[in-house]
Amino acid sequence: AGAGGGNDIQWCFSQVKGAVDDDVAEADIISTVEFNHSGELLATGDKGGRVVIFQQEQENKTQSHSRGEYNVYSTFQSHEPEFDYLKSLEIEEKINKIRWLPQKNAAQFLLSTNDKTIKLWKISERDKRPEGYNLKEEDGRYRDPTTVTTLRVPVFRPMDLMVEASPRRIFANAHTYHINSISINSDYETYLSADDLRINLWHLEITDRSFNIVDIKPANMEELTEVITAAEFHPNSCSTFVYSSSKGTIRLCDMRASALCDRHSKLFEEPEDPSNRSFFSEIISSISDVKFSHSGRYMMTRDYLSVKIWDLNMENRPVETYQVHEYLRSKLCSLYENDCIFDKFECCWNGLDIVMTGSYNNFFRMFDRNSKRDVTLEASRENNKPRTVLKPRKVCASGKRKKDEISVDSLDFNKKILHTAWHPKENIIAVATTNNLYIFQDKMN
Amino acid sequence: QEMEDKVISPEKAEEAKLKARYPHLGQKPGGSDFLRKRLQKGQKYFDSGDYNMAKAKMKNKQLPAAAPDKTEVTGDHIPTPQDLPQRKPSLVASKLAG
Numbered sequence: 115a116g117a118g119g120g121n122d123i124q125w126c127f128s129q130v131k132g133a134v135d136d137d138v139a140e141a142d143i144i145s146t147v148e149f150n151h152s153g154e155l156l157a158t159g160d161k162g163g164r165v166v167i168f169q170q171e172q173e174n175k176t177q178s179h180s181r182g183e184y185n186v187y188s189t190f191q192s193h194e195p196e197f198d199y200l201k202s203l204e205i206e207e208k209i210n211k212i213r214w215l216p217q218k219n220a221a222q223f224l225l226s227t228n229d230k231t232i233k234l235w236k237i238s239e240r241d242k243r244p245e246g247y248n249l250k251e252e253d254g255r256y257r258d259p260t261t262v263t264t265l266r267v268p269v270f271r272p273m274d275l276m277v278e279a280s281p282r283r284i285f286a287n288a289h290t291y292h293i294n295s296i297s298i299n300s301d302y303e304t305y306l307s308a309d310d311l312r313i314n315l316w317h318l319e320i321t322d323r324s325f326n327i328v329d330i331k332p333a334n335m336e337e338l339t340e341v342i343t344a345a346e347f348h349p350n351s352c353s354t355f356v357y358s359s360s361k362g363t364i365r366l367c368d369m370r371a372s373a374l375c376d377r378h379s380k381l382f383e384e385p386e387d388p389s390n391r392s393f394f395s396e397i398i399s400s401i402s403d404v405k406f407s408h409s410g411r412y413m414m415t416r417d418y419l420s421v422k423i424w425d426l427n428m429e430n431r432p433v434e435t436y437q438v439h440e441y442l443r444s445k446l447c448s449l450y451e452n453d454c455i456f457d458k459f460e461c462c463w464n465g466l467d468i469v470m471t472g473s474y475n476n477f478f479r480m481f482d483r484n485s486k487r488d489v490t491l492e493a494s495r496e497n498n499k500p501r502t503v504l505k506p507r508k509v510c511a512s513g514k515r516k517k518d519e520i521s522v523d524s525l526d527f528n529k530k531i532l533h534t535a536w537h538p539k540e541n542i543i544a545v546a547t548t549n550n551l552y553i554f555q556d557k558m559n
Numbered sequence: 560q561e562m563e564d565k566v567i568s569p570e571k572a573e574e575a576k577l578k579a580r581y582p583h584l585g586q587k588p589g590g591s592d593f594l595r596k597r598l599q600k601g602q603k604y605f606d607s608g609d610y611n612m613a614k615a616k617m618k619n620k621q622l623p624a625a626a627p628d629k630t631e632v633t634g635d636h637i638p639t640p641q642d643l644p645q646r647k648p649s650l651v652a653s654k655l656a657g
Contacts, residue, residue: 158655339594392574447576
């Protein structure tokens with residue numbers, strides 16, 4: 115009872131962002147969540163093509179019991195709906211992914227992408243403005259030059275902080291299919307974008323061309339058997355990247371081997387017992403997310419029912435497998451009928467030894483690789499007293515339901531947690547429900 | 560035959576349920592049909608077959624004016640950019656920023 119996940123981290127509610135009402139506008143559906151490299155900024159993207167960035171307050175020395183809160187820093191419309199008349203294709207403005215660049219100067223940069231176009235956004239602060247022009251009044255009107263009798267040097271005076279977002283690069287027209295991933299290389303100069311069948315390599319400065327590095331489109335589309343579902347650069351090795359497929363495989367490629375990395379360097383695949391195969395096998399084996407550990411030694415994949423940890427040195431099976439919601443295996447028929455079986459859950463690391471992923475009923479799960487303990491927590495406004503430790507949840511698969519347990523049939527499959535993020539340095543997590551963003555922190559004593 | 564097994568895996572039981580409801584379900588599960596549907600996401604309006612059929616019907620008639628009501632644009636009349644419901648970008652700020 116009371117199994118803690120992760121060295122018994124005690125998670126407490128910190129904040130929740132978003133509307134309270136149950137009537138969710140489609141545009142408000144959160145589609146991606148990402149901390150920047152320092153953890154000071156937290157970005158969200160939504161189905162309406164908007165990006166909202168939160169900034170952590172500076173720690174208040176007197177309030178040692180909690181870390182700074184996240185408040186709105188900037189918000190902008192990143193992408194807009196488009197219509198491709200040539201192909202009769204509606205292009206959604208939904209932000210599929212946001213990835214931050216490491217900070218090089220005062221401004222912050224991030225890449226955001228929808229199905230077809232990637233944009234580099236610069237977010238900069240303005241907190242002073244020049245005053246005391248010779249030829250202009252303070253309101254901008256020009257002064258009559260004949261009234262100017264002395265010269266003065268304009269000076270910068272403080273003003274209310276203004277945060278401006280401007281698109282600095284637009285990387286367009288390189289994807290026939292729908293972009294599912296972007297990943298910035300450890301060289302901080304290039305990045306990859308992956309769609310269902312192809313992966314392209316871009317230079318951050320160059321928008322009019324990109325290199326195609328993976329192409330799995332068959333000559334005859336009738337022969338199509340698998341698609342690319344996610345891709346990521348290795349955190350340290352700038353020539354290495356991985357991509358996952360709808361058949362549950364992960365391929366590691368080395369760009370030094372050839373210009374077109376259609377032949378993998380490594381293929382990670384867990385052998386399947388053919389006698390266990392069912393209609394659902396391939397669908398539930400489809401990998402929805404792949405993430406490297408901070409060291410790059412391990413990678414994590416998420417398929418419909420489980421999270422797997424792979425050692426890059428071992429291709430024939432994962433080193434660890436964690437069941438996220440195994441009780442759903444006996445509900446696959448209805449999950450197929452209501453399309454939930456196609457939900458794409460993401461997963462994230464604390465970097466080394468704890469992994470987190472979402473589930474249904476606004477539950478999310480954490481697995482501690484060291485202690486092998488796991489915990490189920492809930493993102494709900496009912497638990498919103500700051501510094502109150504979240505109570506672990508339990509789903510009762512069958513049989514007699516204990517008090518405080520929830521039966522599988524009572525789970526709300528419309529309340530999905532698909533996107534979660536872990537602060538790069540601290541035990542702060544961001545969990546997105548359909549249209550709300552929850553921030554939890556560990557209890558500090 | 561599966562009923563004779565003492566232990567049916569939950570997954571196979573679910574499969575049997577699905578096949579009972581949809582006996583004509585594709586022989587190649589999780590295969591090309593799924594994937595092609597996935598690749599075609601966003602293609603709502605018409606495809607070239609639809610377009611050619613509509614064109615053939617129109618051969619002896621005038622092209623119809625755009626329908627006054629903006630219902631689903633497929634089949635009988637050739638859509639023009641004006642017919643397609645405009646999807647305006649959100650002018651409303653995200654509620655997360657509220």
